[in-house]
Amino acid sequence: MDYPLLLGIFPQVLLDGIILGFMYALIALGYTMVYGVLEFINFAHSEIFIVGAFVGVEILLSLRSAGVLDTLPWPLVLLFVLVAGMAISGALAVTVERIAYRPLRTAPRLIPLISAIGVSFFLQDLIRLVESIWRNAFNLVYPTMDQLNYRFELTETIDVPVKSLVVIAAALAMLWVLHVIVNRTTIGTAIRAVAEDQAAASLMGIDVNRIISLTFLIGGAMGGAAGVLFGVQYGLINPYSGFIPGLKAFTAAVLGGIGNIPGAMLGGLVLGLLEAFAASYLSLLTAGAFGAEYKDIFAFSILILILIFRPKGLLGEVVRGRA
Amino acid sequence: MPARFEALGVTKRFGGLTALAAVDFALDTGISSIIGPNGAGKTTLFNIFTGLYGADEGRVTFRGQPLLGLRPDQITALGICRTFQNIRLFANMTAIENVLVGMNTRVALGLWDVLSHRRRFRRTEGELAARAVALLDRVGLQANANDVARNLPYGDQRRLELARALGSEPTLLLLDEPTAGMTQGEAGALMRLLRGLVAELGLAIILIEHNMRVVMEVSDRVAVLDHGEKIAEGPPREVQSNARVIEAYLGTRGSGPARTRRA
Amino acid sequence: MTHAVLAVGLIGVSAWAVAVFPRSVLVFLLFQGSLLFAYVARIPSWLRVTLLGLALLVLMPTIGFFNGYYLEVATQVGIFVALALGLNIVVGLAGLLDLGYVAFFAVGAYSWAIPGSPQANLIFGGNAFPLSAWWFYAFLFVGLMVAAGAGILLGLPVLRLHGDYLAIVTLGFGEVIRVLANNLDKPINLTNGPKGITPIGRPPVPFGMPYSEAFYFLVLLIVAVVILVNRRLENSHIGRAWEAIREDELAAQAMGVPLVRSKLLAFACGASFAGVMGVVFSAKQIFINPESFTFLESIGVLAMVILGGMGSIPGAVLGATVVTVLNLQVLKGLSLWLNELKNAGVTVLGYNLADLPTQLEPAKYERMIFGVILILMMIFRPQGIFPVRRRARELAKQV
Numbered sequence: 001m002d003y004p005l006l007l008g009i010f011p012q013v014l015l016d017g018i019i020l021g022f023m024y025a026l027i028a029l030g031y032t033m034v035y036g037v038l039e040f041i042n043f044a045h046s047e048i049f050i051v052g053a054f055v056g057v058e059i060l061l062s063l064r065s066a067g068v069l070d071t072l073p074w075p076l077v078l079l080f081v082l083v084a085g086m087a088i089s090g091a092l093a094v095t096v097e098r099i100a101y102r103p104l105r106t107a108p109r110l111i112p113l114i115s116a117i118g119v120s121f122f123l124q125d126l127i128r129l130v131e132s133i134w135r136n137a138f139n140l141v142y143p144t145m146d147q148l149n150y151r152f153e154l155t156e157t158i159d160v161p162v163k164s165l166v167v168i169a170a171a172l173a174m175l176w177v178l179h180v181i182v183n184r185t186t187i188g189t190a191i192r193a194v195a196e197d198q199a200a201a202s203l204m205g206i207d208v209n210r211i212i213s214l215t216f217l218i219g220g221a222m223g224g225a226a227g228v229l230f231g232v233q234y235g236l237i238n239p240y241s242g243f244i245p246g247l248k249a250f251t252a253a254v255l256g257g258i259g260n261i262p263g264a265m266l267g268g269l270v271l272g273l274l275e276a277f278a279a280s281y282l283s284l285l286t287a288g289a290f291g292a293e294y295k296d297i298f299a300f301s302i303l304i305l306i307l308i309f310r311p312k313g314l315l316g317e318v319v320r321g322r323a
Numbered sequence: 324m325p326a327r328f329e330a331l332g333v334t335k336r337f338g339g340l341t342a343l344a345a346v347d348f349a350l351d352t353g354i355s356s357i358i359g360p361n362g363a364g365k366t367t368l369f370n371i372f373t374g375l376y377g378a379d380e381g382r383v384t385f386r387g388q389p390l391l392g393l394r395p396d397q398i399t400a401l402g403i404c405r406t407f408q409n410i411r412l413f414a415n416m417t418a419i420e421n422v423l424v425g426m427n428t429r430v431a432l433g434l435w436d437v438l439s440h441r442r443r444f445r446r447t448e449g450e451l452a453a454r455a456v457a458l459l460d461r462v463g464l465q466a467n468a469n470d471v472a473r474n475l476p477y478g479d480q481r482r483l484e485l486a487r488a489l490g491s492e493p494t495l496l497l498l499d500e501p502t503a504g505m506t507q508g509e510a511g512a513l514m515r516l517l518r519g520l521v522a523e524l525g526l527a528i529i530l531i532e533h534n535m536r537v538v539m540e541v542s543d544r545v546a547v548l549d550h551g552e553k554i555a556e557g558p559p560r561e562v563q564s565n566a567r568v569i570e571a572y573l574g575t576r577g578s579g580p581a582r583t584r585r586a
Numbered sequence: 587m588t589h590a591v592l593a594v595g596l597i598g599v600s601a602w603a604v605a606v607f608p609r610s611v612l613v614f615l616l617f618q619g620s621l622l623f624a625y626v627a628r629i630p631s632w633l634r635v636t637l638l639g640l641a642l643l644v645l646m647p648t649i650g651f652f653n654g655y656y657l658e659v660a661t662q663v664g665i666f667v668a669l670a671l672g673l674n675i676v677v678g679l680a681g682l683l684d685l686g687y688v689a690f691f692a693v694g695a696y697s698w699a700i701p702g703s704p705q706a707n708l709i710f711g712g713n714a715f716p717l718s719a720w721w722f723y724a725f726l727f728v729g730l731m732v733a734a735g736a737g738i739l740l741g742l743p744v745l746r747l748h749g750d751y752l753a754i755v756t757l758g759f760g761e762v763i764r765v766l767a768n769n770l771d772k773p774i775n776l777t778n779g780p781k782g783i784t785p786i787g788r789p790p791v792p793f794g795m796p797y798s799e800a801f802y803f804l805v806l807l808i809v810a811v812v813i814l815v816n817r818r819l820e821n822s823h824i825g826r827a828w829e830a831i832r833e834d835e836l837a838a839q840a841m842g843v844p845l846v847r848s849k850l851l852a853f854a855c856g857a858s859f860a861g862v863m864g865v866v867f868s869a870k871q872i873f874i875n876p877e878s879f880t881f882l883e884s885i886g887v888l889a890m891v892i893l894g895g896m897g898s899i900p901g902a903v904l905g906a907t908v909v910t911v912l913n914l915q916v917l918k919g920l921s922l923w924l925n926e927l928k929n930a931g932v933t934v935l936g937y938n939l940a941d942l943p944t945q946l947e948p949a950k951y952e953r954m955i956f957g958v959i960l961i962l963m964m965i966f967r968p969q970g971i972f973p974v975r976r977r978a979r980e981l982a983k984q985v
Contacts, residue, residue, distance in 0.1 A: 041750045100961050109749045110683050111964050114892060117685075118960025121885060125954035129946075136943035243881075247761075250754065289773040297765050300758035307751050308743050373840055399842035407840075413833035416826070417976050423823070424830040428842035430823040434851070437822040438815060448822070471976060491842050 006284060011158050013280045014273070019164055019233060021272025022171035026226035027249030028256070028264035029178060030093070030219030036195045036259035037215045040101070040109070043116035046246020047123035048093045048220050052085035052227025053237045054127055057140045059084055064143045074147050082170065082228050089224025093216040096123075102209070120243075127239035139238045142231045167229045174225050175265060181218065182261060191215055195259070244296065248275070251303040257313030266314060275299055327351050328403075328495050328527060333381035335367055335551075342367045343551045345381070350495075353521055356530040356538045359548035360571065365531045366408055368548070369497050372529075373405050374398045385495065400428040404488040405497035408531070410480045414473035418464055418483050421472055422455040425490025458486040462516065477504045482513070489520075495527045496520075502534050510534060514541045539563065547571065589627040596620035597637055601645045608653040611919040617649070618911065622904070642806060647799055657798050661870065663910045664805035665863050668812045670890040670906040671899065672859030675816065677888065678897035678974075679825060680852035681832025683753040685884055686740075686760020690857035692767060692879035693736045694729035694864020696777060698722065699874050702787040708775045722789035726865050733861020737853035745849045760884055767876040782875025786868050801870045808866065812859050816899055819855065828852055829897070882953065886913075889956040892963050895970020904972055909959070913952050920948040 027049050034042045059081050063069040069077070100119050104112040131138040148163040182188035193201040194211045202208045230245065231237050252271045256263025279292040306313065328350045335343040343364045348357075357365050370376040372383060374395040383390040390398055404425070413421050430451065436444045459465050462482040467475060472483060481501055488496060498517075502510035514537055520526045532538045538545060539559045546556040549571040555562050562568055600617040607613045624637045650657030669691060676684045700706050702722065706715035744755045771779030791800040819825045827848045830838035839845050868874045890909045894901025924946075928939045963970065 041754065100965070103965050107964075107968065110681070110753075111968055113683065113750050113753060114888070115961050115964035117885060117888075118957045118964065120957070121953040122957025122961060125951050125957065129951070129954070132943050132945040136945050138945065247757070254754075291769070293765065293769045297762050300762050303758050304743070304755050307747055307755055311747070311751065375836065375840065394844070395839040396842045396844045399840065404842070405840055407837065411834050411837035413830050413837070415833055416829055420826055420829075420976075424826050424838065424843065425841045427823055427827055427830075432823065434824065437818055437824055440818055444822070451823075469976070487841060 002284070006281070009280060011154070013276050015158075015160065015164065016280075017273035017276030018269070019167055019272070020276055021269035022168060023226055023230055023233070023245065023268070024249045024252040024272050025265040025268025026171055026174060026222050026229070027245060028253040028268050029175075029261065030223040031250050032253040032256070032258055032261060032264040033191075033215050033219045035253070036261075037191065037212055038101075038105070039259075040112055041116065041250070042093075042101075042216075042219070043113065044096055044100075044119035044123060045093075045219070045223055046242040046249075047120050047127070047239075048089050048096070049223035049227045049230070049246060049249075050237065050239065050242025051092055051123070051127065052089040052224030053231040053242070054131070054140070054227070054239075055085045055088045055224070056081045056228035056231045057142055057237060060143045061135075061140070069143060070146065074145050077145070078148075078166065078170075078232070082225055085224040085228040086221035087224070089227060090217045090221035092123075093220025093223070094213050097213060097216045102212075124239045124243070131239070139236065142235050142237070148232070163232055167233050170225070170229055174222060178218070178222065178261070187211075187214060248299050251299055251306075254303060254311075255306055255313055257315040260313065260315050263313055263315035270314075271299060271302065274302070327387075328383075328385050328529075330368075330372070330383045331381055333368065333371060333383065334379050335364075335371060335376065336379050341551050343371070343378075346548070346551070346553050348546060348553070350527050350529060350544075352525060352527045353543035354517065354528045354530055354541055355544045355546065356532055356542040357546050357548060358532060358535075358538055362550075363548040364551040365548055366499055367551075369405060369499055369529075369531065372398075372497060373403060396428065399491050399493075402492065402494040403497065404491040404493040404495075406481070406484040406488050406499055406501060408499040408503070410477075410484055412472040412480055412483060412487070415471060417469050417471055418459060418475065418486075419452070419455050419468040421483055421487045422458050422490045423451055425487035426451055426455065426492075428491055455486075455490065458489050459483075461489070462486045478506075478509050481505065485513075485516075493526070495529070497529045497531075499531045500533060501530070502532065502537055507536070510537050517541065590629045590633055593620070593624040593627045593629055593633070593637060596623055597641055597645070601641070601649065604649050604656070605652055608649075608656075611915050614649075614653075614656055614659075615911070615915070617645075618907065625900070647802060650799060650802065654798055657802050659911065659914050661798070661802045661805050662914060663907050664802070664809050665867055666887065666890060666906040666910045667809050667903050668805075668859050668863045669887045670894070670902040671809075671812050671816050672856040673887050674856075674891050674897065674899070674902040675819070675828070675859075676852050676856040677891055678895075678902070679820065679832065680828040680849060682745075682849060682852065683749065683756070684853075684856070685753050685757035685881070685888070686763070687756075687856070687860065687887055688879045688881075688883040689740075689760040689763035690733040690736055690860035691864045691867070691883070692763055692876070693857075694733045694861030695868040695874050695878070696767065696783075696864075697729045697732045697861070698725045698865040699783045699786045699868040700776070701725070702869065703783050703785060705775075705778060705783045708778075716787045719787050719790045722787060722865070722869055726862055729861040729865035730858045731861075733864065734854040734858040736861075737855075737857030738850050741850045741853035745846055745853075757881065757884075760881060764876050764879055764881075767879065777876070780875060780877075782873055782877075783868075784873035786872050786874065788869050788872070797870075801866070805863075805866060808862060812862075813899060813903075815855075820899070824848070824851065832897075882956075885956050885960075886952065889959045893959050893971060895973045897974045898970060898972050901970045901972035901974075905970070909955070912955055917951060917955070918949045924948060 027045070030045045030048065031042060034040060060069065063072070063077065096119055100115045101112050104115055128138045131140070148166065149161055151159040151161045153159045182191065190201070190206050190211050191214065193204065193206055194208055198208055248271060249268065252267035253264045254267070255271055256265070256267025275295050275298065278298045279295040282294055283291040330346065330348040332345045332347065333343055334345050346368060357368065359365055367376065371378045372390070374390065374393050374397070378391055385401055385403060388401060413424060430447065432444060432447055456465065456468060459468050462485055464479060464482055464486065467479060472480065475483060481504065485498070485501060502513055505513065517528055518541065521528060530542065542559050544557065545559050545562045547554050547562060547568050554567045554571060555565040597620045600613065600620045603613045604617050621638065621641055624634060646660055647657070673684065673687045676682050676687070701715055701717050702725065703716050707713060740756070740759050744752055747755060767777045768780050770776040777783065788797060791797065827838065827843045830841065830843055831845065831848060835845065886909060890905035891902055892905070893908060894903065894905030928942060932939050
């Protein structure tokens with residue numbers, strides 16, 4: 001076995017895992033917050049996430065065709081794209097809840113879940129339809145920005161592109177903002193109250209419908225931000241590329257304890273790292289018999305095992321936990 | 324040979340809360356009632372007897388056979404069946420289908436019988452239906468056999484639950500507030516029905532009841548639970564005058580059985 | 587009486603129309619609509635059975651001689667009817683939302699594809715494979731058993747999970763099966779990976795019938811058996827136990843329903859239908875690869891069950907027909923029609939259709955169809971088009 005190689009790629013794999021982990025964490029927040037409040041798996045969250053990526057790519061492509069992409073300062077562009085992605089994904093999440101979930105809130109639990117699966121599929125093809133008409137293409141590539149692609153060479157084998165650092169920094173900033181919202185504001189208190197006991201919260205004068213909308217807004221916005229970062233980091237997107245990351249992020253949420261906000265972050269990081277290591281090392285360790293393709297099986301197996309043996313996840317199934 | 328049911332030192336804790344503390348209970352035949360204020364642990368006791376909860380300590384036996392650790396359906400197969408305090412019928416199935424589900428443990432047909440549809444299958448299905456109709460008749464619901472359970476009035480739903488439980492041919496029947504929501508007249512009729520079942524089939528019945536008049540009229544013995552402890556047991560008159568029982572009820576005025584429920 | 591005349595007339599006229607205009611999708615849809623009418627019309631049941639039997643056993647195969655594609659559509663419909671009926675047991679009767687159902691279809695398909703093609707030689711060595719064509723019929727049972735086994739294997743660990751968790755785990759299981767099929771071309775080449783397996787053996791056919799006709803009749807026969815089995819299960823203690831679990835799991839258990847055994851049986855029965863059809867599918871297609879067994883297919887079958895009505899046998903048949911026809915005919919027809927308009931340079935309100943984006947292909951929008959079906963049905967008609975009708979029992983003096 002090639003130990004120097006195994007060791008040599010370690011930092012690179014670690015970095016990849018952390019980036020992937022933050023991505024999952026950001027998406028997982030949307031699942032976990034909604035589950036905390038409604039005990040409902042928002043199956044369409046993966047599409048709300050990928051819509052963020054499409055908003056991002058559309059803005060960047062427009063800027064490029066206007067010829068200003070490389071003249072504007074990149075942090076400003078990125079901030080604008082992030083905010084736009086968050087706004088549209090957040091608004092979409094609220095709309096979806098209003099149309100497809102709210103009428104079903106008192107129905108048996110499987111009914112809104114099936115509706116959510118419907119929304120997920122509908123949105124995938126809606127994105128495809130819109131992009132096909134608008135751009136005559138639905139597999140889109142994020143335009144590159146030179147400064148973002150600059151790579152710091154740490155050693156001969158390891159380098160870190162600026163965009164990865166930006167992705168990590170942005171993810172951390174998002175998580176911090178969410179922490180402040182959930183724990184330091186009245187909105188956060190209201191969300192936690194509704195999660196704890198809807199009837200009691202409404203007796204205390206909290207407008208439950210408004211808080212549920214807000215939860216979808218915040219979760220959707222986080223998903224939208226993750227979408228933009230996903231595009232910046234990995235480049236190629238299509239209307240269906242949200243599905244698998246969404247499923248993995250849900251796995252992360254379950255892994256951390258669904259409904260539990262810090263759990264979602266922890267679960268995201270753990271899953272991202274596991275997956276990155278599985279993808280890089282599985283093939284090396286089995287001499288090519290099992291390759292990186294098995295990383296999905298790996299993630300789903302974790303999901304299945306966790307649900308069967310420790311359905312409350314690593315940190316337990318709570319919503320009121322501090323972020 | 325009476326079907327002796329015996330519980331010894333049954334203890335159940337939920338986190339730090341002791342729901343049941345070393346409760347003993349025994350019964351051969353006839354009707355025994357368990358009374359006590361809300362939250363005294365009565366339904367918890369039923370859940371343990373029927374296998375829905377495990378117990379932390381103690382033993383429960385029926386005809387000498389230990390019950391703890393058995394699944395609910397195994398316990399039902401042994402001849403113990405129950406009703407629920409908050410009616411749990413199969414809401415979208417008809418009344419007769421509900422009773423037929425209750426007979427599930429008494430059906431000795433396999434997958435192959437069902438698929439091949441042989442004469443044995445058709446005969447058995449016919450017999451089951453006839454018995455189900457007889458049970459519905461017994462509780463006064465023969466006219467509602469094909470009504471969907473969720474559309475039945477409240478009192479009828481309670482009676483249907485009783486018929487469904489009887490479908491499993493129990494020798495011990497556990498009834499959790501069977502008269503809740505019934506008028507005094509309906510409750511009386513139901514109690515006569517229960518008395519008839521005891522006399523005719525030799526059934527043993529454990530009753531959780533808040534309606535004191537019903538309890539005193541129908542029970543052979545009464546046990547009183549308070550905060551998870553059995554504080555008294557004996558014939559109705561004796562329990563009624565027991566000092567600890569009076570204290571328990573007066574101490575929790577307004578939540579105890581002093582408030583007879585009406586529909 | 588008017589109904590009877592209408593039903594006979596509709597079927598006759600539409601069948602004649604299909605013969606005259608063998609290429610018109612609309613006319614074929616009319617024919618299908620007439621069958622639906624014959625099913626719901628208020629006519630004596632002997633007439634209903636005669637009409638439907640005549641249509642399915644004589645008219646449809648005859649139409650197939652004029653336009654083979656229609657027979658292909660009818661065969662596909664039959665395959666999906668069986669799948670929908672299988673999923674109907676799991677979702678509709680037992681109330682267990684299985685989002686990875688197509689995995690059992692895949693298991694069945696591969697269980698014939700591998701020994702029915704030279705692929706098995708790569709695994710076992712030698713030259714024994716493909717098996718001779720007669721083996722196909724034996725493998726209908728093998729596929730059934732293997733799929734049922736897979737159902738039990740999946741069921742054992744997951745049945746303790748409730749509602750939505752079960753849904754997600756079955757979805758994960760479906761994906762695992764697909765990823766395995768995609769990657770088990772090494773270290774041992776079991777599935778030949780994404781390239782798929784071909785040529786898969788076809789069964790011997792009596793009277794020199796064309797394969798398309800033979801598969802149509804085979805599928806029809808299997809569907810008939812599946813419907814019979816479904817009805818017998820539904821009207822037995824087994825079916826009642828499933829429904830009781832769907833209605834209230836805890837009460838069902840307290841009434842003596844063994845949860846694990848009943849749920850496993852539901853999974854195994856549902857899976858076995860898919861397994862049999864998988865075997866048929868692989869022989870019919872000659873070629874299979876993992877692309878036929880995606881999550882999309884699972885949701886498609888779910889949409890069929892939901893559209894028709896959960897727990898309803900006629901509902902599953904109708905749902906499977908409508909969704910399959912939408913996919914195979916309406917969407918594709920729309921695509922073709924749009925292309926014709928484009929090529930003809932038609933303008934609508936001053937907009938030249940030739941300027942429409944080339945990527946706009948209505949045929950590709952299956953997901954949108956499934957999505958719309960699921961959302962609308964859940965919001966406006968969760969019981970489906972043909973809701974379950976509770977069977978009123980004959981209760982004459984049995985006492």
